[in-house]
Amino acid sequence: MVTISAKRKGGSYRIKFLMITTYLCAGIIPLFLFTAVVFKATESYFMEEKKKELLNQANIFSGHITISGYITNSDMRYAFGRDIRVTSEQGGYRIIVTDDMGFVLDDSNGTETGKIIMIPEIIEALETKDVAKEQKNGDIYAVASIVDESSKKIGTVLIVYSPKDIQNIIDGIKKPVYAMTVLIACIVLCFVLVLSHAITGPLSRLMEVIKKISEGHFDERMVVDANSRNEIMQIGAAVNNMAEKLDEVETSRQNFVSNVSHELKTPLSSIKVLSEAILLDSEAPKEMYIEFLRDINSEIDRMTEIINDLLMLVKLDQKEIPVTFKTESLNLVIENIIKMLRPLANNKNINFEYSAIKEVSAEIDRTKLTLAISNLVENAIKYTDNDGKVKVVLDCDHQNAFITVSDTGIGMAEEEIGKIFQRFYRIDKTRDRETGGTGLGLSITHSTILMHNGSIKVTSRENEGTTFVVRIPLINNI
């Protein structure tokens, strides 16, 4: 037996590739996407909180300005200017105070003081409500309107905040989280690689074996653990089983061909020898001619018998012969067989008995079953010495008919019993040449019984006799 060891072949890489792609699509990409979405959500949350906080600060400032009369009272300007700068430094943002026309009254940076800034957020705060918005560059503008005692909007407080610290916090978390994600991805990738190897390894071995078998190497086998529940191993076991069957079929085909050749060669050689003898001896007397021609004729009969049996078997195998199952009386079928073979038994002075225990009707193909049972009865007579006994019994239960053919003949050794249904198998070839067997009769019987969905059992003892029990279902469910 040739056993394939683990070898990598192109075919398995496709599955490996598929597994890794699936892993990337279903595992890694969503993992990274999820991490990115979490960070984005965290960032948005922090930004919203910051906007609220800055708007609050702007409102507090606007309240201070109203109370202190900073816009209306120029004496307060210096003190308030200092306040703005201190608060700006502490808060880490820039504070700009404008009047209701966008004129910058004070800027914690000092650069815009005296200029006009009319950004949409200031307009919105003056016209509708206070607002905090994120800018394209990432800065947050929070604008609160300043109102006088009569609730008239007289200016705005603009806080400009560059959210570097939020970014720093997020970046600080991002690094370890991404590192963790990459680590998890690597570990899972290693698992996937090991797993895919564990799957593709046996698969490629299986592929190799199947390829070899398809090339005709039926002795090829996959090493499998018979108790494994692994599907690949189970496929492997099934493939081994299939190879086993193919091997058997191939061996029996070869045996069959060699048996056929051998069986036909023997009578052909005899014919050749006999005809040559006549041809070479032109002076031979007429009696010799007649005798040789009689021999040639009987060899031709033998060949015809073999060929007819073979044709019958081949047809049975190919299910070529039309099968016509009809409900028939088995009593009648067997009575006819007995009638037909009684002269044969009488010739050997054999006590030939038939008893039908019940009236039995079954769905059968009459012609084929007649042939199958005749073979058994004929064998019983053939392999029983003169003055012996052959008995045929027909019986049934509520499901099956039983036909028993027993004899008190030469019997057979136990080890032979399993082989007698094989084609051309004869226990003693020389004995059979005398009795005229082809070794095909029981094969035909066996195939026919199987065709009837039945079974056949044999018990035998050397020099004591043989019993064949045929079971045929009364109703054929094929």
Ligand code: ADP
């Ligand atoms: P054959 O045509 O040679 O009889 P079969 O297929 O009918 O071939 O039988 C196969 C072999 O089984 C025979 O050669 C014979 O040796 C053995 N056999 C069959 N039936 C009997 C029997 N009733 N008693 C003893 N041997 C038998």
